[in-house]
Amino acid sequence: MSDLFVISRADIFAIYPKILANILHREELKRAKDGVLTQDFIPLPTDNDYQERVYYRLLAVQKGINDLIDSGIPLEEVVAKKIKQQWDPDLMIISPLSTPASGLSLNRKKCVVDDPMDFxxxxxxxxxxxxxxxxxxxxxxxxxxxxxxxxxxxxxxxxxxxxxxxxxxxxxxxxxxxxxxxxxxxxxxxxxxxxxxxxxxxxxxxxxxxxxxxxxxxxxxxxxxxxxxxxxxxxxxxxxxxxxxxxxxxxxxxxxxxxxxxxxLQDNDKVAIATANPIVTGWINPFKLPTKAEAIESFRKIGFLESEEAENGEVPLKQLYFKFDKLCPLFLSCIPLDRSEFAKSVLMKENLFIMQDRAFTLGPAIFSRLLEYFEVEGDVIQTHLSSQRSIAYLGGLFQGNYRVNDIIIFGAGQRLHEYNDYMHKLEISNIRMRSENFCQMPIQSTILEKVVGVFITTPNSYSAINDPIDLICSRGGDLSMLEVLTESEMSESGKERVAKILEEQRESLRLAMSRPQVQFILYGTHSMVETENKVMVNLAIESVNRAAHARHVKMYKEKKRLEALAEQDGLNAEQLEKLQGIPSSKKKSKSKEDETKNAPESESSSDESESGSEILENSNCDDEYSHIKVPKTDIFESIDIPDMCMYQNKCIDAKSSGCFLSLIKRKKITRLDEKHLILMAEKRGLFGDTNPKKERARIQSRSTKKEEHVSIQPVKIKRKRSEEIELLVDRLSQHTHSSLIRSDNVQKQSHDHKLILFFPRLCEYSYQHHKRQEEWINREVARQLSKE
Known part of the structure; x- marks a missing residue:
């Protein structure tokens, strides 16, 4: 029992890589023993069943629009976006065209965060x-x-x-x-x-x-x-x-x-400094103070003035002054005469102002603007309820965002009613709390079918936070968390706890990337351990991309097997399509070399020119299938977090802020909107056959002399115009929704033309364009016939 404290002087985080290595080793052993594990199977965006669900869901939305129009509501009101009032539009909205890095803000000022030691x-x-x-x-x-x-x-x-x-x-x-x-x-x-x-x-x-x-x-x-x-x-x-x-x-x-x-734990008394620091940080509750002007007036009533900005952006904070943060919307810092008296003020008692450390607002501030950045709409989720104040802040940030439908928070557990009561006290009404654990939700859960963005906030070591007391207070005074934060030796129970945390981090990342509707993921920790940060993210991306490639290899093998059976049984292409439920592959007359070169991606993967695809570099894959291409919609990549501060490039420093953030996205974002519905309908043949070769063969097989002349003309026109004109002639020969509307011989039915109501401007342009092309083609055909 002598020298007990010597044990505590070891670096307890040095064991994290070893624990993670043991987890991976056990998983590989289990895979070798049992074959394919459950996590090796992930649904992909190019799967037929998923695309069919999306198609009918978007079609149901279209039907709702049609019903509204039939009820007499003007088209402009139906399709117009209902823009909500935003608390601070300059900070809340960001897109690839408006980020500071886009060049719109050339003279960047320095963004300064006040150092507590100065005060x-x-x-x-x-x-x-x-x-x-x-x-x-x-x-x-x-x-x-x-x-x-x-x-x-x-x-x-x-x-x-x-x-x-x-x-x-x-x-x-x-x-x-x-x-x-x-x-x-x-x-x-x-x-x-x-x-x-x-x-x-x-x-x-x-x-x-x-x-x-x-x-x-x-x-x-x-x-x-x-x-x-x-x-x-x-x-x-x-x-x-x-x-x-x-x-x-x-x-x-x-x-x-x-x-x-x-x-x-040798951190120069950071907790004592945070406690004695006169600077108060927190965020304005937009549900009680809906405008920035009202917030400023509320602070003025208790004796505060807004700090003016200097030209270089460096504004030292003074007593009885406040200033808004340049990165985190709703967030501000102030120096009251007495922190204790400020805590008793009207702002605090009526929950107009919520005290919180800045480290716990960076993640929600970035996540709330990614929908705008990637230009997607839908539901968003947070995987773990780490702090009820952070959840409330996220709800406040999404309060004026028309792109988000529902904000779903998992992990409330038995404290669900307590958290709901807190949200009710703050009058935050756009948060849906769930008691379930995110890692236990089924892949095909209807709760998650519209989720496009995931904010992963798994438990971690919290070793990088500068103010752990803020975390404890925001969790209602969790003494068990205090014991974890001050752990100084890695006992067997400690190793088991760390292993569970690492497994949950890995599982959360894998499950988030395993849902085909998810387009981007923000992974956040408050850890200085690389095993929990970049290493964990890279391992998860590699694992999911490897599983996606294995899935395409499996589909390729199955397709080749069915083709072999079809060749053996003498099935034609149409019968093979019926057997597979997919378009047939290359003709049997092609050589094996051509088949390898033009190997199909999957049953439902799109052309390379349309969605883009690439060969997944993976040393674990057999060389025999290294040529299999995976569509970019099926794989993920890690990218830099876009610059969202108007004052400084890359203003998020994980080491100084105590917050590690990693942004993961699909290599090609799929926006489930009206354009996507039109593309899916076109692929399903609702606009006619899009295969020009097959259509020409059908036209040339007609027996009448008049039809033979008509079928020959596109070949002559091809010498004068591009191949797109030939494709257009073939497509115009088929009935489409537009041709049915324009035809005087066909009565217009509601189900024939309502699909165009999704994007009226585009359809009107398409109508005029097709009309001009058709008139030109008729003139060309008449001219050629007159010459003959």
Whole structure:
């Protein structure tokens, strides 16, 4: 039991790569034993069943539009986007054409985030009082005693003290062991947390008595919080305990106790600095203050003024001033005269302003603008409910975004009603809480069928956050989280906990990328461990892309097998199509070399010219199938987060901000809109056969002399015009929705023409264009006939 604290000085994060390697090794062993695992199968956007579901869903939307038009609502009102009022449009909207990196903002200013050390008085560090100590004692008691905080500032002070107690627990425990404290007082062995608390307080007082004026009050408060017995026993052993702590420090050549802590806890008292920091950060609740002008006026009523901007963008914050953040919408910083009094203000009591550390707003701020950036619409989800304040902030950011339908949050568990009550108190109405775990949701769940974006916020080590107390307070005072944050040795139970976290991170990424409707994913942690960050993201992308390639290889093998059976049984192309449920492959007369060169992508993959495809580089794939191409809609890539700050390029620094973010997207984004529906309808042959060769063969087989002349003309026209004209002639010979509308001999039915109502401007242009082309073709045909 000697030198217990030495164990704590090891780097506990060095074990993370080994634990992840063990997870991957076990998975490979299981795959070798059982063959294909469940995670090896993922549905793809090019799957027939998925495309059919999307097609009929979009068709149902079209039917709803048609019903509205039939009811008398003007077309312009039906198809027009209902733009909602946005709190700060300059920050809330961003697209590839409006990002600072696009060149619209050439003279970039410097975006400065105020350093707390510029404002903190060193005399205020660790300035806990008797009330804080006794409240901490109530919380650490088993079972805990009721504890009521006057304001949030007091709550932060109490939990910051508990954080430091847990941080130094191995040193304190070593000192207690050296003097055989628990052997002399065995009844206190089950109450060691509070023994550490009072010993730590005594160490901060240099083992001296309190001021005489406070001794009476100390005795009264200790009796109420059941701390008097522990205090008396520690006080009686104060000389031996002081000597033991001094020996530990001298033996290890440490100038102070902080040098005896493990590397990740030697953070220059960041918690004490965050507690004593006079700067208050948080965000405006847009559901209660719907405009920026109202927010500014609310701060002015309690004596604050908005800080003016300098030309170079560097604006030092002053007392009784506030300034809005340049990256995070709704977010601002201010310096009140007294943080405790500010916590009791109307802004805080009526939930007009929510205090939160900036590190926990960066992820939601980026995620809320990705729908606009990728120009997609649909539902979005957050995989884990890490903090109810972060969830509320995300709801506030999406409040004016017309591109989002539903915001679904998973992982509420048994605290679902508590979280819903908090959202109701803040009047946030656009959040849908779910008690289920995201990793346990079925792939084909109807809840997720319209999800286009995923924000992954899995549990992690939280080793990079600068203000862990903000996380604890936002989680309602989670003492178990405090113990995890101050963990200083990797026990067997700790290794199991880390393994579960890494597995959940990997599974969340895989499941998010396994849903064909998902177009982009933002993965966020507050960890400084690369195993949880970039390494985890790269492994997940490689795994999912490998599974997609394996899926296409399997479909290619099945197609070749059916073709072989068809050739053996003498089936024609039409029968083969019926057997496969897909278009037939290359003609049997082609050589094996041509088949390999033009190998089909999958049953439902589109042409390379249309969707783009590439060969997936994968050393694990057999060389025999290395030529199989995977459509870009079926694979993912990691890209840089777009510049969203109007003042500085790449203003998100993971190390300084304590927030790691990684953006993952499909190599080709699919926008499930009216254009996509028209393309799908065209592929299904609703606009006529799009295969010109097949159509020409049918036309030339006609027996009448008149039809023979007509079928020959496109060949002559081809010498004068491009091949597109020939394709156009063939397509115009077939009935389409447009030709039915224009025809005087066919009565116009509602089901024949309503499809064009999705995009009226495009259809009107297409109509005029086709009309001009048809007139030109008729003139050419007449001219050729006259010459003959």
């Amino acid at each position: 903190v008085s060193m005399d205020m560090l660790s300035a806990w009082n008797l009330n804080d100590l006794t409240n901490a004692g109530k919380l650490l008691r088993k079972p805990p005693l009721p504890c009521h905080f006057r304001d949030e500032h007091e709550m932060r002070r109490v939990y910051s003290m508990i954080y430091d107690v847990y941080r130094y627990k191995h040193i304190l425990n070593q000192a207690l062991h050296d003097v055989k404290f628990f052997q002399h007082y065995p009844q206190l062995r089950d109450d060691q947390n509070r023994v550490w608390l009072l010993l730590f307080d005594l160490h901060l007082r240099h083992f001296l008595r309190r001021d005489p004026k406070e001794r009476v009050r100390e005795k009264e408060l200790y009796h109420k919080s059941d701390l008097q017995v522990i205090h008396d026993n520690i006080w009686n052993n104060r000389i031996h305990l002081a000597a033991s702590i001094s020996r530990l420090r001298i033996k290890n050549s440490a100038l102070n106790l902080m040098e005896l802590l493990p590397p990740h």
